[in-house]
Amino acid sequence: MPVIATEKLTKDYLTGFWTKHPKRSLDSLDLEVHENEVFGFLGPNGAGKTTTLKLLMNLVFPTSGSATILGRPVSDTSMHREIGFLPEAPYFYDYLTAREALSYYARLFGLKDHAVVDRFLARVGLTEARDTQLRKFSKGMLQRFGLAQAIVHDPRVVFLDEPMSGLDPVGRREVRDLILELKKEGRTIFFSTHILPDAETLCDRVAVLARGRLQGVGSVEEIFHREVHGVEIIFELPGGGAPPADLARTVTRTGSRYRAEVGVEDVYATFARLEELKARVVGCSEVRPTLEEYFMKLVDGANQAKQAGGGSQ
Amino acid sequence: MNAVLVAVIAWNTFREAVRDRVLYNLVFFALLMISAAILVGQISIGIERLIIVNLGLSAISVFGAVMAVFLGVGLVHKEIERRTLYTMLSKPVRRTEFIAGKYFGLAITLAVNTLLMTVGLVTALLYVDGTLRREDAAVMTGVFFIFLQLLLLTGIALAFSCFATPVVSTLGTLGLYLAGIFSDDIRTFGSLSENPAMQRLTTFLYYVLPNFGQFNVISAVGHGQSVPGALIAGNTAYTLLYVTVTLIAAAAIFSNRNMK
Ligand SMILES: Nc1ncnc2c1ncn2[C@@H]1O[C@H](COP(=O)(O)OP(=O)(O)O)[C@@H](O)[C@H]1O
Ligand SMILES: [Mg+2]
Numbered sequence: 001m002p003v004i005a006t007e008k009l010t011k012d013y014l015t016g017f018w019t020k021h022p023k024r025s026l027d028s029l030d031l032e033v034h035e036n037e038v039f040g041f042l043g044p045n046g047a048g049k050t051t052t053l054k055l056l057m058n059l060v061f062p063t064s065g066s067a068t069i070l071g072r073p074v075s076d077t078s079m080h081r082e083i084g085f086l087p088e089a090p091y092f093y094d095y096l097t098a099r100e101a102l103s104y105y106a107r108l109f110g111l112k113d114h115a116v117v118d119r120f121l122a123r124v125g126l127t128e129a130r131d132t133q134l135r136k137f138s139k140g141m142l143q144r145f146g147l148a149q150a151i152v153h154d155p156r157v158v159f160l161d162e163p164m165s166g167l168d169p170v171g172r173r174e175v176r177d178l179i180l181e182l183k184k185e186g187r188t189i190f191f192s193t194h195i196l197p198d199a200e201t202l203c204d205r206v207a208v209l210a211r212g213r214l215q216g217v218g219s220v221e222e223i224f225h226r227e228v229h230g231v232e233i234i235f236e237l238p239g240g241g242a243p244p245a246d247l248a249r250t251v252t253r254t255g256s257r258y259r260a261e262v263g264v265e266d267v268y269a270t271f272a273r274l275e276e277l278k279a280r281v282v283g284c285s286e287v288r289p290t291l292e293e294y295f296m297k298l299v300d301g302a303n304q305a306k307q308a309g310g311g312s313q
Numbered sequence: 314m315n316a317v318l319v320a321v322i323a324w325n326t327f328r329e330a331v332r333d334r335v336l337y338n339l340v341f342f343a344l345l346m347i348s349a350a351i352l353v354g355q356i357s358i359g360i361e362r363l364i365i366v367n368l369g370l371s372a373i374s375v376f377g378a379v380m381a382v383f384l385g386v387g388l389v390h391k392e393i394e395r396r397t398l399y400t401m402l403s404k405p406v407r408r409t410e411f412i413a414g415k416y417f418g419l420a421i422t423l424a425v426n427t428l429l430m431t432v433g434l435v436t437a438l439l440y441v442d443g444t445l446r447r448e449d450a451a452v453m454t455g456v457f458f459i460f461l462q463l464l465l466l467t468g469i470a471l472a473f474s475c476f477a478t479p480v481v482s483t484l485g486t487l488g489l490y491l492a493g494i495f496s497d498d499i500r501t502f503g504s505l506s507e508n509p510a511m512q513r514l515t516t517f518l519y520y521v522l523p524n525f526g527q528f529n530v531i532s533a534v535g536h537g538q539s540v541p542g543a544l545i546a547g548n549t550a551y552t553l554l555y556v557t558v559t560l561i562a563a564a565a566i567f568s569n570r571n572m573k
Binding site for chain 1: 317318321322325328329332333395396397398399400402403404405406407569571572573
């Protein structure tokens with residue numbers, strides 16, 4: 001049984017002040033997340049990640065389709081005992097101290113033990129700030145507090161919406177470590193991000209979303225390293241000469257070295273010409289699209305598909 | 314409905330109000346009103362008690378109503394606006410339990426506030442009369458009726474805030490409050506009218522509008538009259554019924570709302 005499953009999950013928001021017209025934010029999402037996975041939900045801003053999480057948390061209701069968590073429909077509030085949620089750019093009762101706020105949330109699960117609260121505040125590095133009112137917290141501290149409230153009740157599934165945004169590199173590292181710890185403890189983690197390197201080293205599987213549509217699901221390798229763009233050849237020329245302009249599709253110079261990027265099919269021809277030029281080849285490797293480029297392509301594709309489809313609103 | 318959850322949420326709502334300066338200001342102003350009453354009482358010989366009861370009960374009523382409306386319309390809206398609701402609703406809390414918790418939280422706040430102002434009023438009465446009298450029990454009934462009205466107002470404000478902005482909710486609540494004060498007159502008007510459609514409409518309004526008119530005993534108890542037991546029982550039952558219906562409506566609206 002998948003831990004999280006969505007079936008044709010679709011959400012239209014009504015937009016416009018006077019004349020309301022529906023805007024599709026999520027389009028027929030089919031997704032399955034398995035036990036003990038770290039699942040990355042990737043997509044540029046506006047892709048529909050937060051919308052999906054809100055649907056899963058039963059904060060908004062689907063226009064059509066359905067979703068289950070741990071086999072139970074998302075509208076079943078009692079299932080919330082087993083899950084934790086960190087919203088995007090979270091905000092909490094700012095008149096409470098971190099300790100008061102976390103004991104409040106813990107009490108909603110019937111937990112009254114102050115030691116538990118202190119332990120979780122320590123786990124996210126807020127021990128020193130625990131008696132400070134949340135209104136005095138920085139964005140990063142709020143994010144940490146948000147993580148604490150998402151896991152204080154020992155949930156089986158943890159949902160995190162952009163858990164690393166607003167954090168400095170140290171904070172990111174800590175969130176990454178925390179996610180890995182949660183995995184080690186046997187939990188399932190579903191997190192969204194638009195920052196691709198965050199996902200690359202962390203996720204067992206990722207899903208890529210663009211303009212409300214699922215573009216692909218699989219391991220990071222499968223999704224992002226599928227296609228080779230071309231080959232880059234690094235070389236030096238004797239006597240500091242310049243290479244001919246038609247050597248490769250792009251040639252860039254850094255110091256005394258040149259970098260030529262050629263299509264896979266042109267590699268041997270280019271090597272032959274470099275040999276003629278008496279160039280010294282320093283390195284040669286595959287060029288893969290960076291994750292950003294991959295995203296851009298997806299978004300462009302989605303845009304074109306939308307235009308081809310007659311711009312259906 | 315999990316009563317423990319409702320209590321936990323209510324307690325936090327009360328705590329929020331206590332940490333809000335507004336509460337202290339209102340108590341402070343109420344005390345100011347009462348000391349003014351004492352001054353007036355010293356000038357107009359013979360009717361000090363009447364003036365103090367009138368002014369005191371009016372102040373308790375106005376300060377309570379302002380709090381009920383202004384805190385009531387923010388109860389839900391603030392949680393949506395500040396997005397604190399996202400984490401709340403991801404806990405094992407049903408939306409109905411959340412609404413109930415918010416309602417009782419403000420009800421506790423108003424109870425404490427009313428109690429503190431009543432202590433001020435009794436102190437003022439003791440000050441001018443030197444002793445408490447039998448008629449002062451009727452003054453307590455007046456306070457009780459004011460509190461019942463605050464419970465009604467809070468329910469209405471909360472129901473509005475489940476679908477409307479604070480400004481619209483405030484206007485709506487105040488509108489219903491005013492209409493409710495005249496709800497008896499509306500029915501009288503209907504019975505005078507010959508038109509059956511008009512009679513049906515006014516009867517409908519009479520039952521739907523909160524009947525605030527029947528709660529106003531300020532001038533009666535000021536004159537030392539006692540309040541009939543039947544009215545106390547009737548008003549109490551009416552409030553419980555009306556608040557229950559209002560909360561069910563509020564919870565139904567809130568449960569079907571998208572939290573964008
Ligand atoms: N409450 C809302 N009302 C109208 N449109 C919305 C609302 N929330 C999100 N959207 C739209 O839905 C799309 C997806 O948004 P969102 O899920 O927040 O994306 P992401 O989290 O991936 O950045 C965006 O185009 C956004 O403008
Ligand atoms: Mg988002």
